[in-house]
Structures are given as C-alpha cells and as structure tokens.
Amino acid sequence: MNHWLTAPILIPLLGGILQIFIGYAPIPLRRTVALATTVLLLVSTVGLLALANDGSYRVYSFGNWAPPYGIVLVLDRLSALMLLMTAILAFFCHLFAIHKTDESSRQFHALFLFQLLGLNIAFLTGDLFNLFVAFEVLLIASYGLLMQGTGTKRTIPSLHYVVLNLAGSALFLISVGMLYSVTGTLNMADLAVKVPQVSAEDLPLVKAGGLILLVVFGLKAAILPLCFWLPKAYGSATAPVAALFAVMTKVGFYAIVRVFTLIFGADAGPLANLGLDWLFPVALATLAMGVVGAIGARNLRTLITWQVIISIGTLLAAVGLGTEQGTSAALFYLLNTTWIVAGLFLVVDLIAGQRGAAADKIVTAPPMHNRTLLSVLFMLGAVAAAGLPPLSGFFAKLLILQATTPGPQMAWLWGVLIVGSFFTLIAYSRAGSIVFWRTVEGHVAQSERLTLPVTVAAGGLVAMAVVIVLLAGPISAYVDATAQQLFNSAEYLTTLHTPVVVGGL
Known part of the structure; x- marks a missing residue:
C-alpha cells in the first residue's frame, strides 16, 4: 500500500485547518507555517512524479471500498505533472504573498491552502462526482481569495465570477445526474466501459450529458464565449492570487483532456470523440x-x-x-x-x-x-x-x-x-x-x-x-509518454477494475 497518494490532499488540508486555529497568532508564525506547508507539498509532488514516471497506474481506495463504489485517487503521469506544476507555482506565489498581501486577512493562508486542496483533489480523483466536489472546494476558496485586499473595485468582478461558477456547478450536477441515470456509475473507468454499451434509446441522454460537461469545463477553462468574466476578475485580484489563478483555467483544460480522452475517446463507440469537431474552431x-x-x-x-x-x-x-x-x-x-x-x-x-x-x-x-x-x-x-x-x-x-x-x-x-x-x-x-x-x-x-x-x-x-x-529533453520525453498513456486507456481500465493499491484512513 502506498499512502503517499494522499499527501497532496492531506498536507494542504491539515495546513489550512492549522491556519484557522492560529489565525490570531503573530503573523511571522503564520507565514512560517504556511510556507513550510507549501514546501512539504512541493516535496511530496516531486516524489509522486518520480513514482508515476514508470508508466504504471496507482490507485488508492478510501475505506477499502473497491471501484466503482468508493472514492478513489488515481496517480498517473498526467496527474503527477499537474500536481508538480501547481506546487511549484504555489510556492513562488506564497513566497510573494508574505511580503504584504497576507496582511489583509487573518485567513489568507488558510484560503490559499484550501485552494491547493481543491486543485489537488481535481487532479487525483478518478470519479466525476468527486471532480465536482473538488471544483466546489477550490471555487469556494477562490471566492475568498478574490476578495482579498482593500477597496470596492473587486466587488462587481467577484460577483460575476461567483454567479457564473454557480451556474456552472448547477450544470455540472445536471450532467452527472444524466450520466448516472443511464450508466449507474460516475467512476471514470466504469463510465469508459459502459458508455460504448449504451442502448440506442439512451444514447441522446448520454450525449447531452457529455456535451453539458464540455460546456462546464469550457467555462472553467474560459473559452469563447465563456471567457469575458476573466479579465475583470483576474485583473482586480491581488498579484499572488492572480498568479495562482493562472492554474485555474488549466483545471478546465485538464478535465477536458482526462474525461474526453478516457470516457468519450476513440473507444466510446457512437459517442467517440464527442465534441472534438467543435473544440478546435x-x-x-x-x-x-x-x-x-x-x-x-x-x-x-x-x-x-x-x-x-x-x-x-x-x-x-x-x-x-x-x-x-x-x-x-x-x-x-x-x-x-x-x-x-x-x-x-x-x-x-x-x-x-x-x-x-x-x-x-x-x-x-x-x-x-x-x-x-x-x-x-x-x-x-x-x-x-x-x-x-x-x-x-x-x-x-x-x-x-x-x-x-x-x-x-x-x-x-x-x-x-x-x-x-x-x-x-x-x-x-x-x-x-x-x-x-x-x-x-x-x-x-x-x-x-x-x-x-x-x-x-x-x-x-x-x-x-x-x-x-x-530540461527540454527530459520534459519532452515525459510529456510524450504522458500523451501515449492517455491515448492507451486499456491499462487504466484494467487497473481501476482490479485495484493494486488499496488503503484506508
């Protein structure tokens, strides 16, 4: 059993909770604890990248519930790359924030770490509903971070940001409900097996659910015409928050790559490459x-x-x-x-x-x-x-x-x-x-x-x-292997249906 798969989730979670309890402590102490938490997160993601580089899938099932019934974390090359990229970004943003940005609120560091918690859950989860939960965690934290600082110039852009993302969350729930009503599962590997087997009468419902998912992920990624909220929202945020938000749109990109390569990829039967014709233009x-x-x-x-x-x-x-x-x-x-x-x-x-x-x-x-x-x-x-x-x-x-x-x-x-x-x-x-x-x-x-x-x-x-x-050579080799792993989903499906790493908390 490899419990290190939970490290990118537990480290910011425990660090954020600790920040809440020491909210009235002297600011140097809060800064030291927050930065140490980010460094620990960075170290853990480096280890996970090395672990994933062998090309194997590693699955962690909470509570010993085997897929598709329980909550699973899945580590592969793509998720490891996203985790490390985010951790490096977070370290520099956090280092910048201790200059003066964190003085505006006692809970800045807690919100910052909870934001990382949501991002890391999104990159590791192997279940669509838990992807929705991850979106909500990171969005709730981002609402608070967006309002950091003084002045009223952030109010209207923040309101637009909140309303649009609440609408996106509602659409997300509708889409997963449509998929679950037909397939009876939201586990990504299980969906990849069952979507090609959907009957002709249920096909329009699954197709509609998939296309709504694409719209939701497009909103998160800020593609046209769902992008006009971004300049005002990011432009009004404090510098380290705006810098951290540079990875927020990449969550939408990651979700599109993960879901529409695995579930609606080339092996999805009548729904193969769903939405791909629209995505390019x-x-x-x-x-x-x-x-x-x-x-x-x-x-x-x-x-x-x-x-x-x-x-x-x-x-x-x-x-x-x-x-x-x-x-x-x-x-x-x-x-x-x-x-x-x-x-x-x-x-x-x-x-x-x-x-x-x-x-x-x-x-x-x-x-x-x-x-x-x-x-x-x-x-x-x-x-x-x-x-x-x-x-x-x-x-x-x-x-x-x-x-x-x-x-x-x-x-x-x-x-x-x-x-x-x-x-x-x-x-x-x-x-x-x-x-x-x-x-x-x-x-x-x-x-x-x-x-x-x-x-x-x-x-x-x-x-x-x-x-x-x-490092262009090693990076190119890694991303080439990552793309190859994404387009060869057979091992992913085998691993998720016969978990090799099971653990409980």
Missing part, C-alpha cells in the same frame, strides 16, 4: 479574441489577463487535433504558459509599486528606481509568452505547429497561431516601450522597495522559461 476563436484583447489593453495587468485567454485557446487547439503528438505539445506548452503568465502577474505588481499614480497603466511616467531589473524580467516574460526564441515559449509553439498534418487544420492552426503570436509581440512591445523607455522628468514621490522574497518569487517564475529550455 472554438479554441482558435478564443486565441484570436485573446490577441485582440491584448492589443487593446490599457494597463499591464489587463494585458496579462488576456494572455491567459490566449494560452487556453492555444492549449485546446493543440488538443483539438485529436492526436498524441498534439496532446504532448499542449502539455509542454502548459508548463510554459502557466509559470510565465503567473510570473508576469508578479512582475507587473512590482512595476506598479514603483510608478506612483501611474501604477500599471500603459502611459508615460517618471523612471522607476529598479527599471533595469524589472525591464529585464518583463522582457523575458514577454518573449516567452509571445513565443520567440530562445526561450521555452518558442519551443512549445514549435511543437504545436509540428503536431499538425497537411490539410485545412494545419492551415488554420498555423495561420492563427503565427499571426496571433506576431500581434501578441506587438502588444508587449508597445507596453514595454511606453512603460520603460518613454519616461518623463521627475521622480516618483513614493515607491515600494524590492525585497528579496518578492524578487525571488517573480524572478523564479520568469526564470522557468530558461529552466524548461535546459
């Missing part, structure tokens, strides 16, 4: 809309929020190809865009703190005290986000372009991705030239000094663009 439209929004951005934070939408369009366009190579390229791009976008959120916050009243607006202002450092960090992030060599964004987009085969799909993907990258580069170049070069005489009356934690946090995430390039 909608993803390209999302990418194009993100580029338009980035060009029209009036401040740096809004520019980065539209970059989130660009990235999800790019990810789903690669997945929409329906091939192992496309999914592998998407996973490589996933690492780049999640860390780089998060790093840019943190860099922009540092820039805004040194520009006085101009903040992050794309307007001329007096020069910053740390202009050289911040301009280099912004430039590195922009180059990686736009996809220019020699940083990771270039190799990620190159892999996506290479994943296409000659035909209409290739023409559309190459055209939209290359043109979109060009205009994204223009948007970043315009913003950078105005903010860093076109300065006016004078000095900012008050500016925030860069402390070591915030500099390391922002610089560390941006530096991942270099780390990915240095």
Whole structure:
C-alpha cells in the first residue's frame, strides 16, 4: 500500500485547518507555517512524479471500498505533472504573498491552502462526482481569495465570477445526474466501459450529458464565449492570487483532456470523440479574441489577463487535433504558459509599486528606481509568452505547429497561431516601450522597495522559461509518454477494475 497518494490532499488540508486555529497568532508564525506547508507539498509532488514516471497506474481506495463504489485517487503521469506544476507555482506565489498581501486577512493562508486542496483533489480523483466536489472546494476558496485586499473595485468582478461558477456547478450536477441515470456509475473507468454499451434509446441522454460537461469545463477553462468574466476578475485580484489563478483555467483544460480522452475517446463507440469537431474552431476563436484583447489593453495587468485567454485557446487547439503528438505539445506548452503568465502577474505588481499614480497603466511616467531589473524580467516574460526564441515559449509553439498534418487544420492552426503570436509581440512591445523607455522628468514621490522574497518569487517564475529550455529533453520525453498513456486507456481500465493499491484512513 502506498499512502503517499494522499499527501497532496492531506498536507494542504491539515495546513489550512492549522491556519484557522492560529489565525490570531503573530503573523511571522503564520507565514512560517504556511510556507513550510507549501514546501512539504512541493516535496511530496516531486516524489509522486518520480513514482508515476514508470508508466504504471496507482490507485488508492478510501475505506477499502473497491471501484466503482468508493472514492478513489488515481496517480498517473498526467496527474503527477499537474500536481508538480501547481506546487511549484504555489510556492513562488506564497513566497510573494508574505511580503504584504497576507496582511489583509487573518485567513489568507488558510484560503490559499484550501485552494491547493481543491486543485489537488481535481487532479487525483478518478470519479466525476468527486471532480465536482473538488471544483466546489477550490471555487469556494477562490471566492475568498478574490476578495482579498482593500477597496470596492473587486466587488462587481467577484460577483460575476461567483454567479457564473454557480451556474456552472448547477450544470455540472445536471450532467452527472444524466450520466448516472443511464450508466449507474460516475467512476471514470466504469463510465469508459459502459458508455460504448449504451442502448440506442439512451444514447441522446448520454450525449447531452457529455456535451453539458464540455460546456462546464469550457467555462472553467474560459473559452469563447465563456471567457469575458476573466479579465475583470483576474485583473482586480491581488498579484499572488492572480498568479495562482493562472492554474485555474488549466483545471478546465485538464478535465477536458482526462474525461474526453478516457470516457468519450476513440473507444466510446457512437459517442467517440464527442465534441472534438467543435473544440478546435472554438479554441482558435478564443486565441484570436485573446490577441485582440491584448492589443487593446490599457494597463499591464489587463494585458496579462488576456494572455491567459490566449494560452487556453492555444492549449485546446493543440488538443483539438485529436492526436498524441498534439496532446504532448499542449502539455509542454502548459508548463510554459502557466509559470510565465503567473510570473508576469508578479512582475507587473512590482512595476506598479514603483510608478506612483501611474501604477500599471500603459502611459508615460517618471523612471522607476529598479527599471533595469524589472525591464529585464518583463522582457523575458514577454518573449516567452509571445513565443520567440530562445526561450521555452518558442519551443512549445514549435511543437504545436509540428503536431499538425497537411490539410485545412494545419492551415488554420498555423495561420492563427503565427499571426496571433506576431500581434501578441506587438502588444508587449508597445507596453514595454511606453512603460520603460518613454519616461518623463521627475521622480516618483513614493515607491515600494524590492525585497528579496518578492524578487525571488517573480524572478523564479520568469526564470522557468530558461529552466524548461535546459530540461527540454527530459520534459519532452515525459510529456510524450504522458500523451501515449492517455491515448492507451486499456491499462487504466484494467487497473481501476482490479485495484493494486488499496488503503484506508
């Protein structure tokens, strides 16, 4: 039995509960405990990645209830990759937050850890209903995190965010109810076996349930036309929260990849590749809309929020190809865009703190005290986000372009991705030239000094663009193996129907 599969859930759960009990303790103690919890989580995810790298599936059944009746956690290459990516992101965001963000609420660290709890459950669960539970846990925590800070500018965007996600949760429940009414199970492996066997009279109900699921996951991922809530919501959040939220849309991406490869994949009979025909064009439209929004951005934070939408369009366009190579390229791009976008959120916050009243607006202002450092960090992030060599964004987009085969799909993907990258580069170049070069005489009356934690946090995430390039070989091999494992579901089904790892708490 391997109880380490529960570590990504138990560590943030116990850490969050502890933060509630020490809510009135001195803030240095709360910060130390919170950061130590995040470090422990990071260490555990590194171990799980090494464990999953042998290509085997590991299943943990709570209470010794065998699938499909009990709650199961499933560790494979994809879930391990998502866990490690999130843990690295969380560490840098948490390090940045202890600068001043956590002073706004005694429960900031508890909410932060509960957010990680929900994310990790989503990545590990092997059951659709528990995926719904994970969504609710991470969303409830995100509601609180979104309202952190002072002022009323967060109220309306937060309200939109809450209402849309409540509607999404209701649709999620409806869809799983439709699937359960026909198949009698919500275990993903069991659904993968029973969906191809659905009778002709029940087929429309299962198809409708699957398509509603796709809409729900699309809302979580923020694809067009379900993406217009994101710029205001993310743009109004505090920097470390917005940076952590860079992984929120990737939960929707993960759910689409997991569910529609396993349950509605090539072996799903009449429902094979459900929604795939719609996913590719909608993803390209999302990418194009993100580029338009980035060009029209009036401040740096809004520019980065539209970059989130660009990235999800790019990810789903690669997945929409329906091939192992496309999914592998998407996973490589996933690492780049999640860390780089998060790093840019943190860099922009540092820039805004040194520009006085101009903040992050794309307007001329007096020069910053740390202009050289911040301009280099912004430039590195922009180059990686736009996809220019020699940083990771270039190799990620190159892999996506290479994943296409000659035909209409290739023409559309190459055209939209290359043109979109060009205009994204223009948007970043315009913003950078105005903010860093076109300065006016004078000095900012008050500016925030860069402390070591915030500099390391922002610089560390941006530096991942270099780390990915240095480790491009091992990462490419891992994501290739991950895509191959996803498209070969036979071992997943065998393992889940005959669990090899059973444990109880």
